[in-house]
Amino acid sequence: MSEARIDKWMWAVRIFKTRTIAAEACKKGRIHINGAQAKAARMVKPGDVIEVRKPPITYSFKVLQAIEKRVGAKLVSEMMENVTTPDQYELLEMSKVSGFVNRAKGTGRPTKKDRRSLDDFTTPEFMDDFDFDFDFDDEEE
Numbered sequence: 584m585s586e587a588r589i590d591k592w593m594w595a596v597r598i599f600k601t602r603t604i605a606a607e608a609c610k611k612g613r614i615h616i617n618g619a620q621a622k623a624a625r626m627v628k629p630g631d632v633i634e635v636r637k638p639p640i641t642y643s644f645k646v647l648q649a650i651e652k653r654v655g656a657k658l659v660s661e662m663m664e665n666v667t668t669p670d671q672y673e674l675l676e677m678s679k680v681s682g683f684v685n686r687a688k689g690t691g692r693p694t695k696k697d698r699r700s701l702d703d704f705t706t707p708e709f710m711d712d713f714d715f716d717f718d719f720d721d722e723e724e
Contacts, residue, residue, distance in 0.1 A: 584695045587649035589614060589633070590623040595653045598635060598644070608635070631657045640671040695705065 587595075590605040593614075599605040606623040608614055614621045615634040627633065631646045645664040654662060693701065 585649060586626040586628050587651045588624045589621050590694065591651040592627050592646070592649060593633075593635070595650045596644075596659050597653075597656060598642075613637070631644065638668075640675050642671070643667045669707050 590602050590609060593599050593605040593608075607615075609621055609623040612620055613636040616625060616627060616631050616635075618634075621633075625654065626649075627646050629646050633644045633646065635642045635644070642669055644665045645662055645666050646662075648662045650662055653673075700716040
């Protein structure tokens with residue numbers, strides 16, 4: 584087979600888990616073939632360079648063989664060559680190290696630090712010094 588659909592090829596070489604996810608990535612504009620945005624039905628041939636944007640990095644693959652049937656993981660290296668630049672992998676490592684730094688303020692559950700700040704803000708300062716020992720015996724007589 585000299586040509587294959589891009590969504591089938593990406594599924595066959597295990598870039599995406601399902602063909603549906605591969606087609607959605609094409610629809611969202613995350614797939615480029617030789618620098619041009621690709622639709623799911625676009626045909627790929629040996630020698631094409633495919634760029635797949637999976638935030639935070641962009642992977643690059645060179646097509647060695649155009650296939651539409653899924654192959655075993657050991658045979659994937661015969662079908663494509665990973666030509667992703669090392670700086671992209673550095674970007675991935677940096678995002679793993681940074682953790683949840685990019686969480687927008689006010690979205691999601693408050694962090695422990697946020698909760699403590701809220702508690703400090705809502706608890707009046709004079710409540711800490713107040714003595715809660717009431718003597719109710721005097722009122723009964």
